[in-house]
Amino acid sequence: MEKIEVSIISRDAIKPSAASSSLHPYKLSITDQFTPTMYFPVIFFYPITDPVFNLPQTLTDLKNTVSQALTLYYPLSGRIKNNLYIDDFEAGIPYVEARVNCHMIDFLRLPKIEWLNEFVPIAPYRKETISELLPLLGIQVNIFDSGIAIGVSFSHKINDGETANCFLKSWVAIFRGYRNKIIHPNLSQAALLLPSRDDLPEKYVAMMERLWFGEKKVVTRRFVFDAKAISALQDEGKSEYVPKPSRVQALTGFLWKHQLAASRALSSGTSTRFSFASQAVNLRSKMNMKTTLDNAIGNIFLWAPALLDLNDTAPESSDLKLCDLVNLLNESIKEFNSDYLETLMGKEGYGGMCDLLDFMEEGSSFEPAPEFYSFSSWTRFFDQVDFGWGRPFWVGVSGRVETNNFTTFVETQCDDGIEAWVTLDGKQMAMLEQDPQFLAFASPNPRISIASSVGID
Template sequence: MVDMEINIVSRDTIKPAAAATSSLHPHQKPCNLCIFDQLIPTTYVPMLFFYPIIDPNFNLPQTLAHLKNSLSHTLTQYYPFSGRTKDNLYIHDFDAGVPYLEARVECRMFEVLELQEIELLNRFLPFHPFCKETESPDLLPLVAFQVTVFACGGISIGISLSHKIFDTQTANIFLKSWASVSRRDHEEAITSNPNLCQASLTFPVSDNLPQKYLAFMESMWFEEKKYVTRRFVFDAKAIATLREKAKSELVPNPTRVEALTCFLWKHATSASRHGGTSRRASAVAHAVNLRRRLKPPMPDNAIGNLFLWATTIYNPSDTGETTDELCDLLQLLHESFNGLDHDSLDALRGEDGRRAIFEYLDQLLEWMEILDPTPEIYAFTSWINILDEVDFGWGKPFWIGVMGKVGHAFRNLTVFVNTQRGNGIEAWVTMDEKQMSIMEKDPQFLAFASPNPRIMNV
């Protein structure tokens, strides 16, 4: 029996390096959010990194002390992350600091990974993932850490990132910066310094953001249901086959993520309609990084929620059919991606852009009122080709996990993560429990998806 009791041995608050405190004085002016930050409800995104330690000369106390010290120095450059939000407009109080927990568990890392019980993963995170945070957001930290040491020296780093300021790329640049400082790669640390102002200058906040938009966005993120999270792995062969099935004359070379998104969309809606005659519309909302789609492109180190949801809807009542070819769904998805081009995004810049964003939200509100019943919404986000380089000096992560279970109120969400071996993709799927129980028994789904295989094998 594996002892999975995790003991918190210390709780600290890490602040920007004391030696650099004086350099923060010029920055006491609050750091503005951008309008996309404003519109996102306060909730924590989880990320988990597992590192086996096999070096017999590994000095654990020294490593743990250095990890905290390197985080403090990293926060000197990323000082907004050490602050607190104010009135959903800006970040201030940069000396508030970030929670930092150290924990011990009396079992080996590979014993935990062999259990294949992803529900246990939340024990390695400082905050519960994707909860509807009801506490005043002005009091909540923007990021928190839990470093857990396993018997025989393996280490996991669990991170809870507030979606109020972190999108995936922001998390990526910050974690890579911390890792480069930790392994004393000063050249990379300098080149990855953050751009703190570009997002708010390009997409400024609204001093009088209408409450109806905040309420609408919260309803899009959270819905009371009994959700479960499952991990499915698609190997390289399965992905190649699905890409072949999904291609068409209009989209001759679909990406891996596009093919998997539509495959999951297809089977999720099929599970929803199982045993009934429901023709309820379904929609996909796929997170798209805006930085390189803007003209001129915004730098990768621009922090903030610089993404939009590429949305598309399939309404069976329009076609009179309730089954869909993969290639048909992929064409719909591809069109939604193409719609986020630099011309359409340029219209969202500045004061005029804010009005365009409000008009877009009004259209969505109207759209949701017209469709009866309201469509099922499936959200997707990709962590493919990022996060793999988060090397603190002990090598790349052996495995990147996401979470065990979301809060009781959330939405259908799939997170795509690279397998660390074999060029496959892990899909972390959160869905209504009844719907999930149908999909994970569907033989056509299981012909391509492997449910929670041994982590040692992927």
């Protein structure tokens, strides 16, 4: 396929089905405050072969049930004010229906990452500037000749992966009439435990924007690791300190190692002295029972930075041991235990939060400038987004983006593999794609084989 055409059929603003004008403003947390204004995409592809599938009724039901889901998740229908709270819940979300000029099977045989932008209503991972006018959620229903792709744009100012997962599960439950599976969100806990600040220094917001966005031209590539490759990397990454590394730990260490190798190859081995690998840590599972965050929405995560001093390691990146990198990553996560997190909670935790942000600020100002790589695992999300047409055969989580050195992990929809969606500087990516030791484990953008599963030859 040389190109696709996506034509807009309709564009609406969907509001909560119940009146929300009398609701109190929703308070942001401090982690919401310093998260840049941008959108992350999730696109679910559903090939449909049922000859009696009722498309008009399905489109009507999707739209109506989104409105019902927004009644529960009403902050997503509002607008951010002064980077402190959300109000104006009647503003609604953009909801688009579009027609795609090809069969879904043809698109999935060799998907092009940049085309995914066409399937969401708002461009992903781009620095936005007018935050108080922007919606916090957008949905686009894309109609192929042989299926439906539902693209969702989540504003990162209030949504993290867990929040997105809870909303989608609830939308599906309402659509299918499974009322007992609706997740009722906790709309107050995040702001109580991580309260926003009127006097939050602008330097923290600016630092996060610098870490997310840069001046270089970046590209995104999809690499797939099958179960055999992951198991081999887990074996290579284990040590007496980490005897059983997780799948994500092994992949994070492996990607960090080879991203460093690509960078050093471009600079003839004279690149930066320090490298940071920051992992997104979901705080919900780290807190003890007296500060539970079950079903709480918002950015309830922090970045756990692992620091590598390249002067203290092997002279060549290829000589770095995966087990040593996995140990560094594991140690950085272990520091985010419940006792430490308690020191960040409430108004009295503001000093501890500033210490963490200052550490990141100090690291970003090293000379020569260090390299930052960020990793986020969505391997436990989006496994139940089944509207009754079966599980999606593929989930897209990126597109043509502007972020720096960022990787998202998602489960493959079969065979227990993991996809790594990697964004890097274009030249560095070109080196990575030519690294034989990397390609021995990673498959670059393989075709998505769905024919046998849906009965298509």
